[in-house]
Every structure is written in structure tokens, then in C-alpha cells.
Amino acid sequence: MSTNGAVRPSSGRRVFAATGVSNAAGTVTFNFVPPFTAAPVVTHATQTAVADLTECRITTLSAAAVTFSVRRSPAVTLLGIAILQVPQAAPGVTVHCTAVEAGPI
DSSP: OOEEEEEOOTTOOOEEEEEEEOOTTSEEEEEOSSOOSSOOEEEEEEEOSOOSEEEEEEEEEOSSEEEEEEEEEOEEEETTEEEEOOOEEOTTOEEEEEEEOOOOO
């Protein structure tokens, strides 16, 4: 489930903002409708209730869409020291995506 929005600020650059939730494989895709003329500049933030270390990376980016891969590294405490385990797919993580048309400032 995603929420989408597109605004055009006074500078004339197109801005896309949306929120999505990662699937069982830990991925979430945002489709830009209509597509940008070239690959946009993309930023993101994650939102999760789990305290594990969570990482979110862009795996594919084009003028038409961006796909993120979300992984989580559960921590284990051993002799009072927190040790991170091998990263695994993180389903159910909310990803906030913002894409801005590329160009000079």
C-alpha cells in the first residue's frame, strides 16, 4: 500500500513524495506516474517499531521507478556485548520516498 503525491514548486522542478511498506522479500517499489524525463534525485527514510539496526538501499533507479531493499540486523547479547547477526529481509517496514527532478540549483 502506497500513498503518492506530486507537487511542482515555484522553481518548476517536479517533486514526488510517497510512502510504502516493504513486502515479504523486504522490497518496496515506487512508480513515478508520469515518468521523470531522466533519473531523479531520490532520498528516503525508514519507519519501524523494531529496535534492530535497519538499513534501506536503492537497488534500482530509473526515470519511471525506484526500488528499495530493506534489511534488518537483529542483535544478540553475548557476555554483555551486543553482536549484530547476519542481515535479513525486513518485511513491514515503512519507507518514505522523495524524488526531485535532477538539474542545476
